[in-house]
Amino acid sequence: MRTDTLFLDAGGVLVNPNWTRVAERLRAHGVPVEPEALAAADPHARRELDQPDNLRAAGDGSRGWLYLDLVLTRAGVSLSEHTAAALREFGYRLTS
Numbered sequence: 001m002r003t004d005t006l007f008l009d010a011g012g013v014l015v016n017p018n019w020t021r022v023a024e025r026l027r028a029h030g031v032p033v034e035p036e037a038l039a040a041a042d043p044h045a046r047r048e049l050d051q052p053d054n055l056r057a058a059g060d061g062s063r064g065w066l067y068l069d070l071v072l073t074r075a076g077v078s079l080s081e082h083t084a085a086a087l088r089e090f091g092y093r094l095t096s
Contacts, residue, residue, distance in 0.1 A: 017038075017042075017071075019035040019036075019038040019039045019042075020035040022035070022038060022086075022087075022090070023035040023037075023038060025086040025087075025089050025090070026077070026082075026083065026086045028086065029082045029083070029085050029086040030082050031077060031080070031082045031083055031086060033072075033075055033076070033077050037075040037076065038071055038072075038075050040075070041070075041071045041072075041074035041075040042071055044070075044074045045067055045070035045071040045074050046067070048070050048074075049063065049066060049067050049070060068087060
């Protein structure tokens, strides 16, 4: 049997953010947050991302950005130009 396509799930299987690095960049932009707060927010953001309204609202191209928005807000970080600047360093952009 020949395999034509292989689908990989990047949602926590292949991609796990380095929250220490993310927190360092946020702090460099004036946004104080501990990596432990981001790591603790991660599973909650993943569950929230799977809610039907979020699944409908975010297409495949924007779901990763929505996930980061959810992690930040769940960690008590207000989305701002400072958070946007920090995440842009990683190639991220905020959805809001």
